[in-house]
Amino acid sequence: MTTTTTGTRTTKAVGTAHTRVEGRDKVTGAARYAGEIPFAGLAHGWLVLSTITRGRIRSVETGPVLEMPGVLTVLHHGNAPQVDTDYIGMLGMPPDPTVAVFQHDRVPHAGWPVALVVAETSEQAREAAEALVVQYEEEPHDVTFSGALPDAETTPGISGPGVTEKGDLEAELAGSAVVLDAEYSTPEEHHNSMEPHAVTALWDGGRLEVVDSNQGTVWVANELASLFSLDPASVRVRSEHVGGGFGSKGVRAHQVAAVMAATSLSRPVRVVMTRRQLFSLAGYRSPTIQRVRLGADAEGRLRALDHSCVSATSTVYEFTEPGAGVARVMYDAPAHRTANSVVRLDVPSPTFMRAPGEAPGSFALESAFDELAEKCGIDPVELRLRNEPEVGPVSGLPFSTRRLPECFRVGARRFGWAGRDPRPGLRRDGRWLLGTGTAGASFGAGAMPSTAAATAEADGTFTVRINAADIGTGARTALTLVAADALDVPTERVRVRIGDSDFGPAMIAGGSMGTRSWAWAVTAAAEELRGRLAMGDAVPPEGITVRSDTTEAIGALAQKERHSYGAQFAEVAVDVTTGEVRVRRMLGIFAAGRIVNPLTARNQLTGGMIWGISMALHEEAVRDRNTGALYGADLAGYHISTNADVPVVEADWVDDPDPDDPVGIKGIGEIGIVGAAAAIANAVWHATGVRHRTLPIRPDRVLTAGSRA
The missing domain is CATH 3.30.365.10 (Aldehyde oxidase/xanthine dehydrogenase, molybdopterin binding domain)
Incomplete structure (x- = not known):
């Protein structure tokens, strides 16, 4: 038997930039993926x-x-x-x-x-x-998704009930000094x-x-x-x-x-x-048609908010893209209504796609807020600050933390928003019209029960086993940092093994809940193991293993509303002769809990923002009404942002640890895409004076919109 020690370190691993622990294996080809592992008799x-x-x-x-x-x-x-x-x-x-x-x-x-x-x-x-x-x-067959949708069924989705409502909507709209009623649409998108x-x-x-x-x-x-x-x-x-x-x-x-x-x-x-x-x-994001009605007093404070979202689903499976769900979190009003519904068509089943509901829903809601700001003659950032809710607009629960106003203030300062002339179509750079736009973002910060095992090995190292999935997010590395801090040892002494159902139940990589759920279980197991070793337990050749289960601990989270938040800013250039839209720079400031690994976190956030460029300007899957199949169902025909489309994209964050989480984590996997498309669309309006309520903002749409303006 040997004795494995932990110590007191002055420098913690969580919060420091760390390259991926499996990075070398990936770039050298040593990391084997599911389609390339050899088997005899395959x-x-x-x-x-x-x-x-x-x-x-x-x-x-x-x-x-x-x-x-x-x-x-x-x-x-x-x-x-x-x-x-x-x-x-x-x-x-x-x-x-x-x-x-x-x-x-x-x-x-x-x-x-x-x-x-x-x-x-x-x-x-x-x-x-x-x-x-x-x-x-x-x-x-029928594959056509359009505005004439008499067969839409109101249905609960992944964000909760199909309909939420309070107050007298029509009365509050009638009594509002400023009213906005607009329809927005997003296309079928694939991941x-x-x-x-x-x-x-x-x-x-x-x-x-x-x-x-x-x-x-x-x-x-x-x-x-x-x-x-x-x-x-x-x-x-x-x-x-x-x-x-x-x-x-x-x-x-x-x-x-x-x-x-x-x-x-x-x-x-x-x-x-x-x-x-x-x-x-493989599933996809359903197309949506969304109607947003906002009523505000003369100072821009909401009296009425109505957000409805219709999405398409297959005839064999009901999956709802809950675009109206984002309005249940972002803004409150005395009269508040949201509704998600679906239409059944002869199409493949849609599924979860990065920020399901929030990504298309934020385009509609945050575009509508920009339009309301214009009608009220109020700065778009100021309008959002005036409509900060005190509790969850639908849940009525207190927020664990809500630092969205700080995101807007920090972002506006760093982006140079104060010098912005609100009038559209005035700034030029040669043939380009220039404009800037902003949008808010939110995504739920949940956690699910998970189990983990931490083992003190006889050689003085530690092995952590948890059924996590690293889908490129850097979860394996983040868990290494979390385990090292909980054990109070250097990261070099920790090995994290993931991706094996024999390790026991754990949360999937989804809903921005993976790393938070796994880190909670890893922390619990590692801290108990550290306590065992502190009592002087000798480590036998087979090691000492401690197992955790966070089911009971996580139950207390339901008492508060928890979200990650963000403020998106974009500058665009529009060539009204060709219809080309170029994003020149983007800035996202987020309040997303304690950041475990700044290196991979920034990668996640900017990756989502770049996807927002893709969503705003490029992505659109189109179905042939005659065949029911997609045109160009490949990565040549389906357009996404490439290196040439990506300018300066910056992501940063404000301090925002969740007080009820052992590490302070919230979740960052999806918040980066939320609001990004709306910020770009709002910037296009500021550049040209023309609103685009349909994505993507293609060159032909810019040209035809300009001719109607």
């Missing part, structure tokens, strides 16, 4: 997607394909095993029926999985999949991460082993166990390195198909989605 599956939008499968002509070189099997609705979808999953939602592949002959949308071809090599599987003939009985969705499934000694790219291994393990009616203990999912997720990497069709094939063939089967398949099967 077979390869290739999904076959429907070529019609709505109808039935008449036949799957497998005979010729089964005779092709290397082909092992073709799974489809006629021979695939049945799965169980009658359950509520880890996120409190039923499974999307799209994941229950090959269960019937119905086709509810373009790109529906109709078969899986499995062969010895990926090339053989792809060739055979492209040769597979599927006959259909086609039916009329194609750098690493495609990939999975390998195999049976090992009666246990299902899955190596996957996902945002929560326990989540995927539990869903697979439910779908295949397995004992959860007999399913293990590993996901050590993930190259991006943004909400899309949950349970998808390829994982279920791989398990089916591995079961049928009794050998490992890998399925990797192509870029084009991701546009059908």
Whole structure:
């Protein structure tokens, strides 16, 4: 036995910049991702997607394909095993029926999985999949999302109830000195991460082993166990390195198909989605149509706020993009109403996408506030400061902290807002019209129960095991810093292992709750272990392990409303001859809890802001009404911001530790994108004098708007 010591350090790790602990492995290729880990006897599956939008499968002509070189099997609705979808999953939602592949002959949308071809090599599987003939009985379809939406259903979403209301809205609007009533729309948007969705499934000694790219291994393990009616203990999912997720990497069709094939063939089967398949099967942000009505007195203080959001969902699964949810947090009024509703269309199911609800909702609400400021003759920053709520506008709960006013004041000073002439269309730089805009941001700061294990090793190091997922956020590094401080040892003595469902239940990487939830559990385990060692316990060869569970501790968080906040500022240049819009600079000041690692935190925040540029000016998935499929369903046809589109983008923060969190964390994964598109759109108005209530602000829209102005 040996004695492992901790000590008293004057310098803490949390709050200091630290490069990623796995960075060297990633840049040298030593870090293996789900689609490149070798397995003996590996077979390869290739999904076959429907070529019609709505109808039935008449036949799957497998005979010729089964005779092709290397082909092992073709799974489809006629021979695939049945799965169980009658359950509520880890996120409190039923499974999307799209994941229950090959269960019937119905086709509810373009790109529906109709078969899986499995062969010895990926090339053989792809060739055979492209040769597979599927006959259909086609039916009329409807994929058009427009302002005429008589079938919209008010529905609860991930942000709470479908409708919230208080006060007499119409009376307060009628009594307001200034009234704004405007409609805003955002398009269908897709989150194609750098690493495609990939999975390998195999049976090992009666246990299902899955190596996957996902945002929560326990989540995927539990869903697979439910779908295949397995004992959860007999399913293990590993996901050590993930190259991006943004909400899309949950349970998808390829994982279920791989398990089916591995079961049928009794050998490992890998399925990797192509870029084009991701546009059908990985989810996306639904298009929205939003109406915002604001009523204010002569001093700009709100008397009425009405924010409604309609989004599209599929005919097989109800997913709501809760755009009106952001109004439940940001501003209050004596009469306050929000409503989220959906329209069912013959389209793939939407899903979580970075800041679901807040990203499109903030575009509408913060654009409307800019318009109200213009009508009132009040500076946009000042208008927001005048409408700071004292408690949660809908919840009525006190705020844990709310330093949004400080974000605006600091941001305005650093951006140079005080010298801004509010009149639009006056500043020029050669052929460019210049303008500046601002917008507020908020995103919920929750935490979910998690477990962690901390082990004191005989060699004087420490190993922390927690079922976290690092999807590029730097979570593994942040947890290393948190554990080092809790143990009171240098970071070099701490190893953090993540991404294995055998480590026990823990929060997924989602909702900006991952690092906060995991850090809480890591802190609890590490502090208890440190106490054990301080009592002089000797460390045996197998080490000393302490396990934590934060279920009880986190229950107290419901007593307050908790959010991260931000103030976004943007300067744009607009060429009214060509319609080109260029973002020249952006500044975001955030109040987002204690920042664990400034290096990766700034990366997260600026990454969200850059995505806001993409959202404001580029991203738009367009469906062909005739085929029901997307035009240009690839990264060549789907436009995003590139290096040439990204100018000076700065992110910083004000001190804002959560007093009820052991580390003070809130969450930063999504707040960076919230409000960014609105700040840019508001800056375009300031440059040109023309409002753009529809995203993206394409050159043709700038030109046609200018001709109408």
